[in-house]
Amino acid sequence: MPKPTFPAVSILGYPRIGPNRELKKALESHWAQRTDEAALHAAARELQNSDLAKLTELGLDPTDASLPGDFAYYDQVLDATVALSALPTRFADLAETNGTIDTAASFILARGDESRAPLEMTKWFDTNYHYLVPEIGETSPIKANALPLVESFKSHAAKGHTIRPVLVGPISYLLLAKAEDRAAVGFDPLDRIDEVVDAYAQILVSLAAAGAPWVQLDEPALVTDRGAALAVPGALAQAVYTKLAAATQRPAILVTTGYGTAGDSARPGATAGLLARAGIEAVHVDLVRGAIPQAGFLGDLAGSTLVGGIVDSRNIWRNDLSASLALLTSLGAEVDKAGGTLAVGTATSLQHVPHDVALESNLPAHLPEWLAFANQKVAEAIILAKGINEGAAVIAAELSAAESAISRRTGFSGTTVARVRERLGNLTTVDFRRADAGIRKDAQEQALALPPLPTTTIGSFPQTTEVRAARAAHRSGTLDEAAYEGFLKEEIARVVALQEKLGLDVLVHGEAERNDMVQYFAENFDGFSETENGWVQSYGSRATRPSILWGDVTRPAAFTVPWITHAASLTDKPLKGMLTGPVTILAWSFIRDDVPLALSANQVALALRDEIADLQEAGIGIIQVDEPALRELLPLRAADQSAYLNWAVDSFRLARSGAADSTQIHTHLCYSEFGEIIEAIDALDADVTSIEAARSRMEVTEDLTSYGYSRGIGPGVYDIHSPRVPSTQEISELIGIALGSLDPKALWINPDCGLKTRGYAETEASLANLVEAAAAARANLGVSV
Numbered sequence: 009m010p011k012p013t014f015p016a017v018s019i020l021g022y023p024r025i026g027p028n029r030e031l032k033k034a035l036e037s038h039w040a041q042r043t044d045e046a047a048l049h050a051a052a053r054e055l056q057n058s059d060l061a062k063l064t065e066l067g068l069d070p071t072d073a074s075l076p077g078d079f080a081y082y083d084q085v086l087d088a089t090v091a092l093s094a095l096p097t098r099f100a101d102l103a104e105t106n107g108t109i110d111t112a113a114s115f116i117l118a119r120g121d122e123s124r125a126p127l128e129m130t131k132w133f134d135t136n137y138h139y140l141v142p143e144i145g146e147t148s149p150i151k152a153n154a155l156p157l158v159e160s161f162k163s164h165a166a167k168g169h170t171i172r173p174v175l176v177g178p179i180s181y182l183l184l185a186k187a188e189d190r191a192a193v194g195f196d197p198l199d200r201i202d203e204v205v206d207a208y209a210q211i212l213v214s215l216a217a218a219g220a221p222w223v224q225l226d227e228p229a230l231v232t233d234r235g236a237a238l239a240v241p242g243a244l245a246q247a248v249y250t251k252l253a254a255a256t257q258r259p260a261i262l263v264t265t266g267y268g269t270a271g272d273s274a275r276p277g278a279t280a281g282l283l284a285r286a287g288i289e290a291v292h293v294d295l296v297r298g299a300i301p302q303a304g305f306l307g308d309l310a311g312s313t314l315v316g317g318i319v320d321s322r323n324i325w326r327n328d329l330s331a332s333l334a335l336l337t338s339l340g341a342e343v344d345k346a347g348g349t350l351a352v353g354t355a356t357s358l359q360h361v362p363h364d365v366a367l368e369s370n371l372p373a374h375l376p377e378w379l380a381f382a383n384q385k386v387a388e389a390i391i392l393a394k395g396i397n398e399g400a401a402v403i404a405a406e407l408s409a410a411e412s413a414i415s416r417r418t419g420f421s422g423t424t425v426a427r428v429r430e431r432l433g434n435l436t437t438v439d440f441r442r443a444d445a446g447i448r449k450d451a452q453e454q455a456l457a458l459p460p461l462p463t464t465t466i467g468s469f470p471q472t473t474e475v476r477a478a479r480a481a482h483r484s485g486t487l488d489e490a491a492y493e494g495f496l497k498e499e500i501a502r503v504v505a506l507q508e509k510l511g512l513d514v515l516v517h518g519e520a521e522r523n524d525m526v527q528y529f530a531e532n533f534d535g536f537s538e539t540e541n542g543w544v545q546s547y548g549s550r551a552t553r554p555s556i557l558w559g560d561v562t563r564p565a566a567f568t569v570p571w572i573t574h575a576a577s578l579t580d581k582p583l584k585g586m587l588t589g590p591v592t593i594l595a596w597s598f599i600r601d602d603v604p605l606a607l608s609a610n611q612v613a614l615a616l617r618d619e620i621a622d623l624q625e626a627g628i629g630i631i632q633v634d635e636p637a638l639r640e641l642l643p644l645r646a647a648d649q650s651a652y653l654n655w656a657v658d659s660f661r662l663a664r665s666g667a668a669d670s671t672q673i674h675t676h677l678c679y680s681e682f683g684e685i686i687e688a689i690d691a692l693d694a695d696v697t698s699i700e701a702a703r704s705r706m707e708v709t710e711d712l713t714s715y716g717y718s719r720g721i722g723p724g725v726y727d728i729h730s731p732r733v734p735s736t737q738e739i740s741e742l743i744g745i746a747l748g749s750l751d752p753k754a755l756w757i758n759p760d761c762g763l764k765t766r767g768y769a770e771t772e773a774s775l776a777n778l779v780e781a782a783a784a785a786r787a788n789l790g791v792s793v
């Protein structure tokens with residue numbers, strides 16, 4: 009029997025939060041017990057219906073499974089945990105009598121309860137989306153629960169939408185999981201693949217019985233080093249998909265491999281051929297981040313469809329339709345030769361981009377025509393499918409519109425700024441280097457005269473309702489410039505007085521003027537713009553609004569200096585100036601696709617370098633350049649990592665190398681495990697590095713010491729992610745652990761991260777304990793101040 013052909017055009021997934029963040033509102037009011045579960049389901053269903061109606065209106069066929077059924081209340085990996093009833097042992101009591109996980113239980117997995125921490129959250133591949141990490145042990149249950157998928161399919165079918173249920177695939181699910189704490193040493197979640205595959209096979213049968221013609225299994229983990237090794241001939245992926253393909257009575261299967269190149273990167277396309285020969289009907293390749301399948305590697309596609317993920321779903325730029333059409337045409341010829349059919353799709357789910365450019369009314373005039381958010385991208389995929397199937401002439405108007413928009417983008421005055429390019433061109437190695445650490449240390453000791461084990465914070469203080477209200481009022485024009493400035497100055501004075509009262513050694517201004525540590529910089533640099541409604545899901549009900557970097561970066565004027573010098577004028581203690589580093593600014597913005605990222609990083613670095621010079625000039629002797637996202641952009645394949653780390657580290661060094669020997673440069677890292685990139689952290693050559701460490705009980709301190717890191721280090725002594733106040737005793741213990749491997753002269757005492765999400769009550773109590781624990785540690789060392 010010939011295999012069914014996949015629709016000529018589809019998308020892998022669509023933003024789930026709603027154009028007006030409807031899902032956020034529905035979830036949060038349910039969690040706050042303002043609405044019951046039925047109301048939540050109704051609101052979610054209404055949002056899904058309107059999203060599907062929108063996709064249909066844009067031109068996806070509602071009857072042939074072109075519409076992705078990728079809805080998730082919280083997270084797609086959590087939904088796979090639900091589909092497998094894979095309750096971690098520590099949550100075993102949440103199981104229904106038939107072993108399944110219901111909606112209420114899934115929210116406890118996601119958010120924890122009084123007695124249990126939630127599932128760990130971690131970044132989804134190299135994106136800013138966070139998924140809930142499955143915890144799998146030798147005996148944790150694995151039992152198919154197709155009901156939520158079946159019900160969703162049926163209810164949409166009843167409304168005329170034949171969706172294609174989407175599920176994280178079995179290999180990726182287990183590769184994204186971690187072993188339960190209680191599992192035996194050496195146990196690997198992948199040990200349970202056979203049971204997981206059996207459960208998937210049962211889910212497929214249930215979906216077929218419900219009438220689903222297609223199902224989508226996402227296998228992005230096949231693009232990582234570990235997964236890639238499983239996606240070559242004779243390895244696990246072949247066995248798993250041969251087994252699933254052999255399931256009787258199942259929907260046709262699309263396997264997707266977004267975020268890079270699946271399998272052997274020297275043989276792009278080979279994994280698609282392998283899965284097709286295993287009996288899978290459609291295989292997707294990422295043509296944006298992954299390598300283009302080359303002649304010969306696809307081998308025999310055995311009548312399958314290759315879905316070419318040509319529309320970038322990680323970024324917001326309008327597609328260069330002519331280039332895409334050319335690429336698809338030549339790929340189509342290869343696919344044809346290999347005995348397959350080419351269809352058009354997106355590189356990954358569109359969950360990483362906002363809904364619609366049409367929702368923006370405040371962008372600078374030149375920008376909208378350069379952009380494509382999710383809805384525009386759907387239209388682009390449809391146009392490209394038309395182009396390859398009916399010929400370029402049919403889409404001539406769209407090709408030429410895209411071409412002229414792109415040529416206006418290239419020619420726009422801010423896209424390439426000669427003086428910025430010239431300044432970059434004139435850089436030499438000297439611009440990336442400071443004097444030896446030892447020389448700097450002596451100069452700083454003289455200039456700053458800090459006590460041993462200096463205490464400090466990471467920068468932000470609680471962003472109270474009043475702070476947010478004042479910012480909103482300023483934004484909307486009801487609070488004028490002078491009144492807003494007055495408000496912020498008072499807020500800074502309060503924060504400085506509080507730190508003096510607490511007895512902290514190095515003070516900060518508190519960051520009340522910043523809505524967000526990246527957006528604030530984007531607003532003050534030229535080359536960036538902010539959206540009004542460009543929300544992208546970060547995790548659960550949370551969304552961020554990344555700025556858009558569209559041009560060469562310049563700094564019209566000093567902008568942090570007034571706030572920081574105001575703070576400094578109110579105290580005799582040293583005041584630490586606070587900046588966000590180049591990598592983090594880029595990681596949390598939409599970046600350019602017309603220049604290398606390293607070039608943008610150095611442009612941001614130069615803008616920061618000028619700000620640092622101005623801060624120093626204004627008498628600020630300590631400056632922190634935060635790089636919490638340094639680990640996040642690390643490429644998925646080891647072979648690509650050192651090139652990234654080189655430019656990332658260089659951009660940091662460029663930003664701070666204008667500082668005098670006596671100016672103490674700090675950096676701050678958080679949000680992930682940094683063990684893997686210790687060498688790069690050392691290469692940043694900051695005078696002091698504060699780093700998240702409390703939850704891992706100072707693990708990183710030892711890693712750093714054994715690497716030979718010898719400059720200042722502030723491993724966080726308390727976790728700021730919850731309102732819990734750490735006792736003095738607890739903090740003392742962590743300080744003790746740090747002192748076990750560190751030179752006391754190098755140790756700083758600080759929390760894990762900024763305090764902006766905390767309230768004042770717990771902040772004051774926690775910092776008081778921190779100061780007390782530091783004093784006790786000094787006394788133990790036989791020093792006092």
Ligand code: MET
Nearest residue numbers: 466467468634636762763
């Ligand atoms: C995510 S890192 C945050 C650093 C920033 N300076 C703050 O204290 O909020």
Ligand SMILES: [Zn+2]
Nearest residue numbers: 636678761762
């Ligand atoms: Zn942080």
